[in-house]
Amino acid sequence: MEIDSETNSNEKKIVVEKEEDEKSNKDIVVVLMGAPGSGKSTFCEHVMNAARRPWVRVCQDTIANGKAGTKAQCVKSAVEALKSGKCVFIDRCNLEREQRSEFVKLEGLKVDVHAVVLDLPARICISRSVKRTGHEGNLQGGKAAAVVNRMLLKKELPKLSEGFSRITYCQSESDVEDAVSVYKALGPLDILAPGCYGQKKPDAKIQLGIMRFLKKVEVPETAGSTKNSAEDAIPKQETKEPSSKESETVTLPVENEDVEMKKDVPTLAFPSISTSDFQFNLDKASDIIVEKVDEFLGKIGNARLALVDLSHRSKILSLVKEKAVKKNIDSAKFLTFVGDITQLYTEGGLRCTIIANAANWRLKPGGGGVNAAIFNAAGPDLEIATKEIAGSLSPGRALVVPLPSTSALYRKEGVTHVIHVLGPNMNPDRPNFLNNDYDKGCKVLREAYSSLFDGFASTLSNQATKSASGSMDLDKYSLEKHPGDHFPSTNIKNKREDAYEHERIKKSRGLKNATGNEDGMSYATEKKPEKTWGSWSLALYNIAMNPERHKNILIEILDDVVVLNDLYPKAEKHLLVLARKDGLDRLADVREEHLPLLKTMHDVGEKWAKKFLSEDPSLIFRLGYHSDPSMRQLHLHVISQDFNSTHLKNKKHWNSFNSLFFLDSVNVIEEISKHGRPKLNDGDNLLAMELRCHRCRSAHPNIPRLKSHISKCQAPIPATLLENDCLVLAESGAVSQT
DNA sequence: GTTCTAGAAC
DNA sequence: GTTCTAGAAC
Numbered sequence A: 001m002e003i004d005s006e007t008n009s010n011e012k013k014i015v016v017e018k019e020e021d022e023k024s025n026k027d028i029v030v031v032l033m034g035a036p037g038s039g040k041s042t043f044c045e046h047v048m049n050a051a052r053r054p055w056v057r058v059c060q061d062t063i064a065n066g067k068a069g070t071k072a073q074c075v076k077s078a079v080e081a082l083k084s085g086k087c088v089f090i091d092r093c094n095l096e097r098e099q100r101s102e103f104v105k106l107e108g109l110k111v112d113v114h115a116v117v118l119d120l121p122a123r124i125c126i127s128r129s130v131k132r133t134g135h136e137g138n139l140q141g142g143k144a145a146a147v148v149n150r151m152l153l154k155k156e157l158p159k160l161s162e163g164f165s166r167i168t169y170c171q172s173e174s175d176v177e178d179a180v181s182v183y184k185a186l187g188p189l190d191i192l193a194p195g196c197y198g199q200k201k202p203d204a205k206i207q208l209g210i211m212r213f214l215k216k217v218e219v220p221e222t223a224g225s226t227k228n229s230a231e232d233a234i235p236k237q238e239t240k241e242p243s244s245k246e247s248e249t250v251t252l253p254v255e256n257e258d259v260e261m262k263k264d265v266p267t268l269a270f271p272s273i274s275t276s277d278f279q280f281n282l283d284k285a286s287d288i289i290v291e292k293v294d295e296f297l298g299k300i301g302n303a304r305l306a307l308v309d310l311s312h313r314s315k316i317l318s319l320v321k322e323k324a325v326k327k328n329i330d331s332a333k334f335l336t337f338v339g340d341i342t343q344l345y346t347e348g349g350l351r352c353t354i355i356a357n358a359a360n361w362r363l364k365p366g367g368g369g370v371n372a373a374i375f376n377a378a379g380p381d382l383e384i385a386t387k388e389i390a391g392s393l394s395p396g397r398a399l400v401v402p403l404p405s406t407s408a409l410y411r412k413e414g415v416t417h418v419i420h421v422l423g424p425n426m427n428p429d430r431p432n433f434l435n436n437d438y439d440k441g442c443k444v445l446r447e448a449y450s451s452l453f454d455g456f457a458s459t460l461s462n463q464a465t466k467s468a469s470g471s472m473d474l475d476k477y478s479l480e481k482h483p484g485d486h487f488p489s490t491n492i493k494n495k496r497e498d499a500y501e502h503e504r505i506k507k508s509r510g511l512k513n514a515t516g517n518e519d520g521m522s523y524a525t526e527k528k529p530e531k532t533w534g535s536w537s538l539a540l541y542n543i544a545m546n547p548e549r550h551k552n553i554l555i556e557i558l559d560d561v562v563v564l565n566d567l568y569p570k571a572e573k574h575l576l577v578l579a580r581k582d583g584l585d586r587l588a589d590v591r592e593e594h595l596p597l598l599k600t601m602h603d604v605g606e607k608w609a610k611k612f613l614s615e616d617p618s619l620i621f622r623l624g625y626h627s628d629p630s631m632r633q634l635h636l637h638v639i640s641q642d643f644n645s646t647h648l649k650n651k652k653h654w655n656s657f658n659s660l661f662f663l664d665s666v667n668v669i670e671e672i673s674k675h676g677r678p679k680l681n682d683g684d685n686l687l688a689m690e691l692r693c694h695r696c697r698s699a700h701p702n703i704p705r706l707k708s709h710i711s712k713c714q715a716p717i718p719a720t721l722l723e724n725d726c727l728v729l730a731e732s733g734a735v736s737q738t
Numbered sequence B, C: 001g002t003t004c005t006a007g008a009a010c
Helices: A040-049 A071-083 A097-109 A122-133 A141-153 A173-184 A208-214 A225-232 A244-249 A282-299 A315-326 A370-378 A380-389 A408-413 A438-464 A489-494 A503-509 A512-516 A535-545 A592-615 A651-658 A665-675 A703-710 A719-725
Strands: A016-018 A028-033 A055-059 A087-091 A112-118 A166-170 A190-192 A195-197 A267-271 A304-309 A334-338 A354-358 A398-402 A417-421 A554-557 A561-565 A574-579 A620-626 A635-640 A662-664 A727-729
Touching (some): A028 A097, A040 A173, A071 A087, A071 A097, A112 A173, A112 A190, A122 A141, A282 A438, A380 A417, A398 A438, A417 A438, A535 A574, A561 A592, A651 A703, A719 A727
Parallel strands (some): A028 A112, A354 A417
Antiparallel strands (some): A398 A417, A554 A561, A574 A635, A620 A635, A620 A662
């Protein structure tokens, strides 16, 4: 069929029909189409908030436990929803015909498959995407624009012939609103008439501004409509289309969409406190945020609050947003905003004169998240200014610090004050955690937000009365210079504040036991556990059994052990000390009777480490075993702690040497002496752990970034590693402790 | 479009 | 353990 004949040019006409036959019970799959930033999720949200029949939103970005998943997972999830009698939104870009073909096939389940095309100007999608993704470190504005542009270049507008029974084109915000209304109004028995709706003109998918720019008058629209896809999406950000309209028509709270440039409204931007590294329950935290925001907004006049998070997939943001809507919190006064809190104005267009910092109790720079970012962005001025006011902060308290005008954050972003806040710590891997005591945790978190908002209010009133800048009632919000009993100094070294948030928390959540305490450790079972070794895993076994055949790669051959350089070294120096005993495949096989062998392995390893140290005293060595090695035949790793190697390529590599998966030789020997067998740790969780620097414990989003960091990190080796003489280092003490 | 991860094969 | 590569992320 020709598209022209199917297209209904009367785009405002909404056809809702009722039928009495079985068709009237047909469920609907709405395949949304649009570039990042086109408003797909918002569309779903707006419909679902007021729908008259049950909808399920299948979002590829979050389908895998909050993480991005696959198309197949989306299909599966859609089928399940349909089976339970629900209508489905497919929330993914679906710009290419092939990408959406799987969803059209759902038609086979006796459902109507609709398309809703959010074909908004590229400029709008780009500006929204920039705001959302500007945080990703290396995805700056221009790059985000490039991503949207490239996606739009591939855009193939849907046709009825693909299998859609109904297609709705939205080319403006008001089109979107109309479409939302249509789907919202759909009762359980209603169906929508088939056909194409909303396409202005055959050539309307060419953006008007670009049309003018390119001086194109007409573009033939025939069955080959996709032919134009390359031209129509050339985004020209300089096109002068009226823009005020879009920003005004969107009034519901949507990610970054309804931010208005109200320079005169003082705004506090704040991160979610305690939900990152301190692992506070997100649901509880979001309740408290909404409660406290509501309370505060009731007391304050002309001021705004903005909860900020880096990730547009942020669970805490979406929870808070949802609850704020339910509680009827004025969306003009409380925003949820995706972006870097240190670049809200320059990158996000949101002017916030006061920002909150998820501080650590020592009020020092460092960590990996908001705290590090704010101290970095502000420069040394902030640290100095902070130090002048207080030396530490207790959980539940906030400290207002006026930012000197020399600070970069002041100059670039217009931030006049930073309010440090410390929330409760629920993370068992951090000192003095509240041990799941949410009664206390919630209390402290409430106090934290109260202190923060009071600090904000007091700053405003001080500014308003133009009283001397030094007269602020700081003491009210600051603490004594003693941390009290919250963080005993012995544990200071382990204390780190927020790191990269989003999915990493979820990943690490499951392994508290495995990482933190003995509960997660397991003794090697009495019986030798079955393990199937792949053929590739026998290399070391072959060497151990027949050293003389491998003299070329062995650097030492003894009666009980042989030594070789790891074929794929993960650091400057990386040796293996290999037991020669047959049948001793791995640590799980080791018993008391093998102690002398283990001691020999350790001694030989240490000897080599010291030899290398005599050549390069800056090296630091660690000797240990993998809990569950891939290569058969018990082998001890002797590895320098620089981890400077092209062979270190993935998370498993890193975590196998930098988590509890790596068992220090000295501890293994001690354990076997005491208990007759070693304690092993479960690799499933440990190897999938977030990537953290072994020195400063900062978290990093991927291996390249981690490697870049560790090549520069000067932090001292953590005390935990220095315990029990687990490290072999130069006599002079190349490693100093703080 | 390039970068990065993660799963499969070996 | 590595290599290869699809596809997710940017």
